[in-house]
Amino acid sequence: MLKPNYIFETSWEVCNKVGGIHTVVSTKAISLQKELKDGLIMIGPDLHREDSINPEFEEDNSLFPEWKKNAEREGLRIKIGRWKIVGKPIVILVDFTPFIAEKNEVFERFWNLYQLDSLSGQWDYIEPAIFGYAAGRIVESFYKSNLTANDKVIAHFHEWMTGTGVLYLKDKATYIATAFTTHATAIGRSIAGNGLPLYSKLDTYNGDLKAKEFNIISKQSLEKISAQQADVYTTVSEITAKECSQFHEKDVDLVTPNGFEDDFVPIGADFDKKRTTARNKLREVAEALFGYNLPKNVKFVASSGRYEFSNKGLDVFVDALGKANKDEKLGQNTIAFVLVPANNYGARKDLLHRLEKGGSPSPNENNVLTHYLHDAEWDPTLNKIAENELKNNENDKVKVIFVPVYLNGEDGIFNLNYWDLLIGFDLSVFPSYYEPWGYTPLESLAFYIPTVTTTLSGFGRWILNEGIELSDCLKVIERDDDNYSYVVDEIAKTIVLCSDKDEKFFKKARKNAFDVSRIALWKNLVKYYYEAYDIALQKSVERAKNIIPKEKETEFTSMQTYKSNKPVWRELHVKSNLSKQFIRLDELAKNLWWSWNPIAQELFNYLNPEKWIKSEKNPSALLQCITYERFNELGEDKQYTKLYNKVLSEFDEYLQRPYKKDEAAIAYFSMEFGISQNLKIYSGGLGILAGDYLKQASDSNVDMIAVGLLYKYGYFRQHLSIKGEQQVNYLEQNFAKMPVTQLKDKNGNAIFVELVLPGRVVKIQIWLVEVGKVKLYLLDTDRVDNQKDDRELTWSLYGRDHDYRIKQELILGVGGVRVLQKLGIKKDVYHLNEGHAAFAGIERVNQLMKKEKFSFAESLEIVKASSLFTTHTPVPAGHNAFSEDEIIAYLGHYPERLKI
Numbered sequence: 001m002l003k004p005n006y007i008f009e010t011s012w013e014v015c016n017k018v019g020g021i022h023t024v025v026s027t028k029a030i031s032l033q034k035e036l037k038d039g040l041i042m043i044g045p046d047l048h049r050e051d052s053i054n055p056e057f058e059e060d061n062s063l064f065p066e067w068k069k070n071a072e073r074e075g076l077r078i079k080i081g082r083w084k085i086v087g088k089p090i091v092i093l094v095d096f097t098p099f100i101a102e103k104n105e106v107f108e109r110f111w112n113l114y115q116l117d118s119l120s121g122q123w124d125y126i127e128p129a130i131f132g133y134a135a136g137r138i139v140e141s142f143y144k145s146n147l148t149a150n151d152k153v154i155a156h157f158h159e160w161m162t163g164t165g166v167l168y169l170k171d172k173a174t175y176i177a178t179a180f181t182t183h184a185t186a187i188g189r190s191i192a193g194n195g196l197p198l199y200s201k202l203d204t205y206n207g208d209l210k211a212k213e214f215n216i217i218s219k220q221s222l223e224k225i226s227a228q229q230a231d232v233y234t235t236v237s238e239i240t241a242k243e244c245s246q247f248h249e250k251d252v253d254l255v256t257p258n259g260f261e262d263d264f265v266p267i268g269a270d271f272d273k274k275r276t277t278a279r280n281k282l283r284e285v286a287e288a289l290f291g292y293n294l295p296k297n298v299k300f301v302a303s304s305g306r307y308e309f310s311n312k313g314l315d316v317f318v319d320a321l322g323k324a325n326k327d328e329k330l331g332q333n334t335i336a337f338v339l340v341p342a343n344n345y346g347a348r349k350d351l352l353h354r355l356e357k358g359g360s361p362s363p364n365e366n367n368v369l370t371h372y373l374h375d376a377e378w379d380p381t382l383n384k385i386a387e388n389e390l391k392n393n394e395n396d397k398v399k400v401i402f403v404p405v406y407l408n409g410e411d412g413i414f415n416l417n418y419w420d421l422l423i424g425f426d427l428s429v430f431p432s433y434y435e436p437w438g439y440t441p442l443e444s445l446a447f448y449i450p451t452v453t454t455t456l457s458g459f460g461r462w463i464l465n466e467g468i469e470l471s472d473c474l475k476v477i478e479r480d481d482d483n484y485s486y487v488v489d490e491i492a493k494t495i496v497l498c499s500d501k502d503e504k505f506f507k508k509a510r511k512n513a514f515d516v517s518r519i520a521l522w523k524n525l526v527k528y529y530y531e532a533y534d535i536a537l538q539k540s541v542e543r544a545k546n547i548i549p550k551e552k553e554t555e556f557t558s559m560q561t562y563k564s565n566k567p568v569w570r571e572l573h574v575k576s577n578l579s580k581q582f583i584r585l586d587e588l589a590k591n592l593w594w595s596w597n598p599i600a601q602e603l604f605n606y607l608n609p610e611k612w613i614k615s616e617k618n619p620s621a622l623l624q625c626i627t628y629e630r631f632n633e634l635g636e637d638k639q640y641t642k643l644y645n646k647v648l649s650e651f652d653e654y655l656q657r658p659y660k661k662d663e664a665a666i667a668y669f670s671m672e673f674g675i676s677q678n679l680k681i682y683s684g685g686l687g688i689l690a691g692d693y694l695k696q697a698s699d700s701n702v703d704m705i706a707v708g709l710l711y712k713y714g715y716f717r718q719h720l721s722i723k724g725e726q727q728v729n730y731l732e733q734n735f736a737k738m739p740v741t742q743l744k745d746k747n748g749n750a751i752f753v754e755l756v757l758p759g760r761v762v763k764i765q766i767w768l769v770e771v772g773k774v775k776l777y778l779l780d781t782d783r784v785d786n787q788k789d790d791r792e793l794t795w796s797l798y799g800r801d802h803d804y805r806i807k808q809e810l811i812l813g814v815g816g817v818r819v820l821q822k823l824g825i826k827k828d829v830y831h832l833n834e835g836h837a838a839f840a841g842i843e844r845v846n847q848l849m850k851k852e853k854f855s856f857a858e859s860l861e862i863v864k865a866s867s868l869f870t871t872h873t874p875v876p877a878g879h880n881a882f883s884e885d886e887i888i889a890y891l892g893h894y895p896e897r898l899k900i
Helices: 020-039 065-073 097-114 123-146 160-172 186-193 207-214 217-229 238-248 268-290 314-325 349-357 380-387 418-422 439-446 458-466 484-499 503-520 522-544 585-589 592-596 598-607 609-614 619-623 628-635 638-655 685-699 788-794 802-822 839-851 856-865 884-891 894-898
Strands: 006-010 040-045 057-059 077-083 090-095 153-158 177-182 232-235 298-304 333-339 344-347 371-373 398-403 427-430 451-454 475-477 666-670 704-709 717-720 726-729 752-757 760-771 774-780 829-833 867-870
Touching: 006 020, 006 123, 020 040, 020 153, 020 439, 020 522, 040 123, 065 077, 065 123, 090 123, 097 123, 097 160, 097 884, 123 153, 123 160, 123 217, 153 160, 153 522, 160 177, 160 217, 177 217, 177 522, 186 207, 186 217, 186 238, 207 217, 207 238, 217 238, 232 238, 232 522, 238 458, 268 298, 268 333, 268 349, 268 398, 268 418, 298 418, 298 484, 314 333, 314 380, 314 398, 314 484, 344 349, 380 398, 418 439, 427 439, 427 484, 439 451, 439 458, 439 503, 451 458, 451 484, 458 475, 458 503, 475 484, 503 522, 585 592, 585 598, 585 619, 585 638, 592 598, 592 760, 598 609, 598 619, 598 628, 598 638, 628 638, 666 685, 666 802, 685 704, 685 760, 685 774, 685 829, 704 802, 752 802, 760 788, 760 802, 774 802, 788 802, 802 839, 802 884, 829 839, 839 856, 839 894, 856 867
Parallel strands: 006 040, 006 153, 040 090, 153 177, 177 232, 298 333, 298 427, 333 398, 427 451, 451 475, 666 704, 666 829, 704 774, 829 867
Antiparallel strands: 057 077, 077 090, 344 371, 717 726, 752 760, 760 774
16 A cells, blocks of 8 residues: 655645534544654645634744745745644645636636636635635645655645645646545535435436536536546545535545544543533523523533534424423423524624623513624524524523524633533534534534434434444434424434433433544544545556656755854934934924924024025935034024024914814825925825815814825836936935834834735834824835835835735725724724725724624724715726725635624
C-alpha cells in the first residue's frame, strides 16, 4: 500500500464551523498526524475580517516564511498557522476574494477543459468555487517550492464547494494525486428538502434534469465533474453511495465512514461540573423565558443541526413533542430545545434583562424564542410549534424553546459553546429524513446522552449493521418515504417512556450511549482513508512515469548575518526652536484660521516678506527659515510685539467661544478639502466648497469635526510642453512643512486604526489639521508596516484604477468611522460630501449592532435619521460605480456581520 508523506486537506469548514464536515476534518487530523506529523496541511477560507478574530486559528509567521513571500508574489493572499485543536495541525487560510475579479476567465477555462457549467451559478456557488481554485493554486505553489517528485502528495478536497481544486490540479499539476469526498449530494438534498420521495424513487431521477428543475445546475455540474475527474472518489455512507451512482453517473471507489475523537469530551469531575453548569443554564433561561419556576425534576431534550426543516426531521420532532404533551402517561416535565441556527439578529433584550435583573414577561411577549428572528411569522419551526398548540403554559408537561443561533460561546443568552451546553441534556432526538452520516447523534452519544435517530441517517444505519445492543432510550427508528406518522409515534413514545425514568436507569442508559460511540473512533476508521489514498497514489505514480523529475525551485535555508562597516542610515526629524517670546507662532501656524484672517497673515509676512513669498505663504515652512537672531530683533520691535499680542488675543477669543447646547454636532466626511494652498488635498470645486464649509462652520461656531485623507502627492499638476502637449506631474508634499500634526499616544507611538483588505491588515494613521475651531482628521496609510501597495493608497487624489478608488473610499468611510470611535468622538449628524464616504453608513450600522446591541432594522433607522448626503454631480459620469465583483471582494463579509 502506498502512503502519502504530504496531505493537503481542503474544506470550507477548516477553522470555520458550519456543519458536520468541520467535525470530520478536525477530529481526523490527529489520526493522520500520527504518521504524517507536519506533513498534514489543512487549507480553509479566510473569512474573518476587520476586528473579528478567528477563534480557531493561531497565526505562526515562522512557518514557511520564504514560500509565503513567493506565494504572495504569485497573487495568493494567505495566512499560515495552526488550528487550535488537539495536535495543532498546520493550516493555510486563503483569502480568495482577489480571484473573484478573474472568475470569468477561470470558469471559461474549466468549461473548455471539462465542460463545467458555471453560467447560472450565483454567489453561493461562485465564492466556494473560487476558494477551491485558490486552494488548488496553493497546493501547486507549495509543491513547486518545497517538494520533489520523490514526495507522495495527496490533495484531498471535501464537497463540491472545493471541487475546482481537483480540476485545477488535474490541469496544472497532474503529478499530485487528488481525492474528492462528498458528504451529501446537492441533488439528493434538494429532492428531500422539496418534499419529494428520494429513496423509493431514486432510480427514476436524472441528476442533470433535476438540477435544472431546482436551479442548481452549476453545483451539480461541479460536484459531478469533480467526482469523475478525481483520482479517488469517496462518500461517507452506503446510503449516499447510491445517490452518487445515480446522480454523478460514477460509483464511489470507497465508502469512508466518518469517525471522531473523544478528546473534546470532559472526564471525571470536569464532566460533572460542566454538566451541572449546562443544566443550570438551561433551567435559568427557560424560567426567564416562561416567567415561572420549573419543578425540581425536569427532563431536558434537544435536537440540533443545520436548519433544514424537513431533511433534519424538525417537523417530526415538533409533532412528536405535541403528541407527547397530550399523552396522559407523560410523567415529569419535559423541556425541549431546538438548537438550530437561523436568520436571527441578536439576543432578545427583554430576556437578557430578566436574566440579569429578574422580573416577569408581559403577556404578549414571545415565550419560545431566545433570540430575535427575521420573518418570524414565516418560520416553519415556529409555525409547527403553534400548530401543535405547544404554548409553554405552566400546566403543560412539554415545553419547547427555539434557539436560532450558533452556540459559539458568545450568543448573548447562553454564552456556552454547543458541546458545553449539549452535555446538560438527558435525551437527544435526530429524526432525519436526509442525513448522509449524522454527526449530531454521534456527538450526543459521546457525551453520554441517550439518542434517537433513524435508519435514513448514515450513522443510524451503520449502528444497525454493526448489530449493537441499544437500551430503551437509545433507538434507531425505521424510516422511509411513507411512514411519517409511525416515526412521530415512536419518538413520542420514547419521550414519554424516558421522561419518568429514575437516575439509576439513566446512569445505565448514559453508559450504553457512551459505549456505542466507541465504535466510531477514528482509530477504527481512518484505515478507509488510507485505502483511498493508495488508490489515488497508484494513479499519480503511473502518470509520473512520463514526467521529468523536478528539483525544488527554492531551497529555504537560514543564514548567519554579520556586522558590516557599511553605514546604516536613519531618518531624523529636526524641529525649529522658536523664541520663548513668540512660542505661540507655531500654534498659530498649525491652525488654518490664519489663512482667512488678514491680520494673522500680516503677522507672518512681517517676519520676512521675501521668505514669506518664497515659502508660498506657508507659515510652517517660513518659521523653519527664520533665524534666532531675527526673533531677537523682533523682541525689541514694539510694533511687531503689539501685532503679535493682538492676533493671539483675537485667536484665543475666537477659539474660546462655547458651542450652543441645543445645536446638533456634526461629522463631515469629504474626499478633498481646499482650505489653503499649503495643504494640497483638493482638486477643484468640490474641495474648495468643502474647505469653505469648514471655515464657515468655524466662524458660525458650529460643533463640527471633519474627516478626509492626507495625500502624499495630492492631485496632479498640469503644464504644457514646448510642443503644446499637456504634461502631468505629481509633486511630493513635505508633511514637516505643512499644518498637520500626527496623533500619538502617551508613549509617543502613532495612533492608528485597522482595515482588513483581502489577505492583509492595513494600518491607518491619523493626522490633525485645525481649521479654526473645526478639527480635521486626515487618514494616511503610508507606514513602513504596511505592504508597498497599501502604503500608496493615500498617495494621490482621484488617481489610478477602480480597485485603488474603492480601497480609498473604504479608508475614508469605514476607516473614518473607526477613527472617530478610537478618539472617543460622538456626533449627532454624519454629513457625507459626495458618495466617496458612503461606506461610513455601513460601518455605522455595524458598530451600532456590535457595540449598542441594536438590531439591523433599528441600526438602519438610526443611521438614516442621522445622515446627510450632498451630491454635486447628479449625473452617472460624475459618480463612482463599482462592480459586484469589487463589492464582494471588499464588503462580502458585511451581510453576515449585519445578519442580513
